[in-house]
Amino acid sequence: MTHDSLAPVAMDKLPAGVILVDSGDVIRAANAAALRMLGRTAEELAGAPVAAFVHGEDLPAVVHVEETQQSKDPAVVRFLGASATLSMLVSRASLPAARGADARTLLAMLPVDNLVSEIASLRKDETRWKYALDSALEGVWDHDFQTGNLFYSSTWRRLRGLADDAEVDGTLEKWIENVHPDDRAHVLACIERQDSGEARFNTFQYRERHADGRWIWIESRGASVAYDADGKPCRIIGTDTDITARKEAEARLEEVSRRLQLALDISRIGVFEHNLDTGVSHWDEAMFSMYGLEPAGEAPSSAGWESFLHPEDKTAAIKRVNDAIAGGTPFTNAFRIIRPDGVVRHIRSNAAFHTDLDGARRLVGANWDVTDDIALQEELRRAKSFAEARNCELEAARVSIEYNALHDHLTDLPNRRYLDRILTEARVVNAILHIDLDRFKQINDTLGHQAGDAMLVHAATLLRSHAEKDDFIARIGGDEFVIVCRSGRDTTQLAELAGRIIQAFRRPVPYAGQLCRLGASIGVSLDEARLTDPRQLLMDADIALYRAKSLGRDRFELFSDEMQNQILTAKRIGDELREALEKRHFVPYYQPQFDARTLEITGVETLVRWDHPERGVLAPMQFLKVAEDINLLAAIDRMVVEMAYADFRAWQRQGLAVPKISVNISSRRLRDPQLVSDLREMDIPRGVMSVELLESIFLDEFEDEVAETIAALNDLGIDIEIDDFGTGHASIIGLLKLNPARLKIDRALVGPIPESSKQQKLVRAIIDIGHSLNIKVVAEGVETWAHAALLADLGCDFLQGYVLAKPMSRQDFETFARGGFNVPRGFSDARRMR
CATH class of the missing domain: 3.30.450.20 (PAS domain)
Known part of the structure; x- marks a missing residue:
């Protein structure tokens, strides 16, 4: 019906x-x-x-x-x-x-x-319904399982080629014999669903043997109309419809569709349909493949399709479509697309309009890739004009070779050779920016060279977008770029330009489903109307770049004469440091530590000094930063420790009462696996040496390699001391994990205690915490006898400071230690005043 x-x-x-x-x-x-x-x-x-x-x-x-x-x-x-x-x-x-x-x-x-x-x-009016169903060729059946009455209408019989009065055996066992073998399992499952009460209304299709021997398609609809006490259907009424003609039509349509699809597949034609009212499009697989898209996705909208169009063809192609839509007439189109993979393809399109049954206007058409045809046509044209264009091609080849020789093939930017030519030929250069990409090597090593190449292309694009038209941009190395500014810019303008570039490089770059985070360090040199040789400007920009990288990267620095002097000074100091290391010009100085109550010497702290042949003895602040920059700090640490232990053994042989020596270890040295090996080879008795660690490198969650080194030092019997305690990151939990032998209270906390009761409470709290954890406490920066007396009263174990003894050479310390140390009257007076 x-x-x-x-x-x-x-x-x-x-x-x-x-x-x-x-x-x-x-x-x-x-x-x-x-x-x-x-x-x-x-x-x-x-x-x-x-x-x-x-x-x-x-x-x-x-x-x-x-x-x-x-x-x-x-x-x-x-x-x-x-x-x-x-x-x-x-x-x-x-x-x-x-x-x-x-x-x-x-x-x-x-x-x-x-x-x-x-x-x-x-x-x-029931009779009317019966006639209506009969006229609609609906066969009615009624299964009453309580009475056992199975009713089948005359139409039901006629559908199967039976007489109106033919006797029907409606038992499932008998009836299922006439069902096509391939459909029996499906039919029995559907009947089971309805008989069990799972489905109140059931519709299924199957093939049944007609009286004349052929198979006919039946669509059966059944509804449960009565249920027994257990909730199971006890009466089911339904209708059967002969849908053979419909199935045959569907089969013919499927065959036609299959042939059409086969023809489309062979011809590689993509078919699309676009609803002009809703804007929804449908593409077949060939269309998705042609445009370089995954077939599982949604077809692009009109705007999405337009985004594929080649910039040179976009306006004409869109106008052609819009004109056709306005006129409602079939049309053809030709354009190029740029696929997501960057490949350019030539496309031809035919399309026509129609209105569907719901009145929606639809545009239906086909695309086919004619790139190969275009390429063949182009090849034919080239072959035809080859003879007369020979000289032009040779000239073009020469230009291309020269271009390639002067340009980077990846970014298409000028290369170092081109930059050298520009700097040699240029009479005036306003400024130069030397850009080095931060974290590029990490991306290249972890994601591969393709990711690195993508980042370089991104960098080139970004620099082009920020430079002026007359600026010269070059890629001069792996991840290094140069911008030569020809037009006049002042310091403020250059700073703004460098700042914008750095900010742009901070934005994450998507690649292969990941976000790559680059950065940029920039050195800037400005001529400032001095008519400086452009090549010198480039060297100045290099110096400024070095400074930017040494200060933490992701920043820019503007070259100055002062910067150049600092760089030259650092280089000179670096050369002298290497020579000093070879000639063993680094020497240990010793500052005694005293019992807070008896003022007896309890040990010495070893401090490094540089015995410079011209400038005399230099304190660490004058050379350690440069030594760290050129990676000499570990070697200096090693030399000082060896010399200090050699002095300690000599004191023992001389009978000097020095119970213990402490040495300072840099954070880089603490991460050096060679440290433990060197100390083990020295065969130091247990309890003789302690290693001082700055609190700034001691964190609650310190690195595994640091933890392993500290455990190894404990195994060797070398104690751990925390230096400058109270101004860093250490916590009580951290102290429990590290279990140091001593804490050294930072001099910034010790200094104010004579005048500040609040500061006294803070120092006492640190001492109490240390004692509660069985940790001895050393106070640094003891500058007056008032300090010494007050710290003794607060319970401090050891004192170290200039009022007691300054750092001194080995010879001076030996003289000091042999002379003994009498408790000064100032100390006794200060304690009595307490």
Whole structure:
């Protein structure tokens, strides 16, 4: 039964009010009973949404929902009549759709007050339904399992080629024999679902043997109408429809479609359809492949398709489409696309317009890749003109060779050779920016050279976007670039330019599903009207770049004479440091440490000094930073420790009472696996030496390699001391993990204690914490006897400071130690005053 067969004549024969709605819940027809009940005219209902005539709370009972959510039971629905709200008992049923037509739903309704009389009227008209079903070629069957009565209508028999009065064995065992073997499992599963009560309404298709021996397709619909005490269906009524003609039509359509698809596949033609009203497009796999897209994705919108167009063809191609849409006539088009992989393809397109059954305007067409044809045509044209163009090609080859010799093949920027030519030939250069990419090597090493190449191309693009038209940009090394500014810029403008470039490089760059984070360090040199040789400007920019990188990268520095002097000084000091290391000009100095109560010497701290042949003895602040920059700090540490231990052994042989020596170790040396090996080879007795670690390198979660080194030092019997405690990051939990032998209170905390009770409480708290953890406490920066006396009263264990003894050479310390140390009167007086 199709939609059209119901409306309007057949619907008017129905005893109930009937409204026919489409899948969009729009009313398509209503019978006279429905119009009368609602007090409406056919013109008011037709084409209006059903929601306009139903109470909002009752809409779910009548609007279209998913079949799995749809209730099959009648429901009471409040309709908005012409003059009042009317309560109706509504039952909805889905009508079978003709091929290609929109599915529709039948809403049957009865006034609740007149329900009994209407039911009686419906029974009188049962014969009419029977005739309607027969005329629609619907075979009716009724299985009453309680009575054992199996009913089959005459139409049911005729569908199978049986006589109207033919006897039918309706048992499942007998009937299933006539079902096609390939469909039996499916049919039995569907019947089981309904017999078990899992599915109240069941529809399935299968093949059954006709009386004349051929197979026919049957679509069976069944509904459970009664249930036994266990909730199992005890009566099922349904209809069978012969859909053989439809199946054959579908098979023919499938065969035609298959042949068409095969032809499309062979021809490599892509087919598309675009809804001009909604903007939604559909592409076949060939279209996705042609445009370099994954077929599982959604087809691009109009704007998305336009983004593929080659910039030179975009305007003409879009205009061609828009003109055709305005005129509604078939058209052809030719354009180039740039695929996501960067490949350019030549495309030809044919398209036409049509309006579908819902009135939507659609553009249907085909694309095919003619790149090979274009290439062949181009080759033919080149071959034809080869003889006369020989000289031009040779000239072009020469130009190309020269271009390639002067340009970087990856970024297409001028290379170092081109830069040298520019700097040699240029009379005036305003400024030079030397750019070095930060973290480029990390990206190149972890993600591969392709990722590195992508970052270099990105860098070139970014620099082009920030430079002026007359600026010269070159790639002069792996990850180094230069911008030569020819037009006049002052210091402020150059700083703004460098700042913008650095900010741009901080933005993450997507690559292969990851975000790559580059950075840039920039050295800037400005001529400032001095007519400096451009090549010297480049060297000045190099110096400024070195400074920017040494200060932490991701910044710029402007070259100055002072900077040059600092660089030259650092280089000179570096050369002298290497020579000093070879000639053993680094010597240990010793500052004694004293018992806070008796002022007896309890040990010495070893401090490094540089015995410079011209400048005398230099303190660490004058050379350690340069030594760290040129990676000499570990070697200096090693030399000083060896010399200090040699002095300690000599003191023991001389009978000097020096119980212990402490040495300072840099953070880099602490991470050097050679440290433990060197100390092990020295065969130091346990408890003789301690290693001082700055609190700034001691964190609660220190690195595994640092933890391993500290554990190894403990195994060797070398104690750990925390230097400058109280101003860094150490916590109580961290102290428990490290378990040092001593804490050295930073001099910044010790200095104010004579005048500040608050500072005294802080120092006492540190001492108490140390003692609670069995850690001895040393106070640094003891500058007065008042300091010494107060620290002794606060419970400090050891004192170190200038009032007691300054750092001294080995010879001076030996003289100091032999002379003894008498407790000064100032110390006793200060303690009495306490």
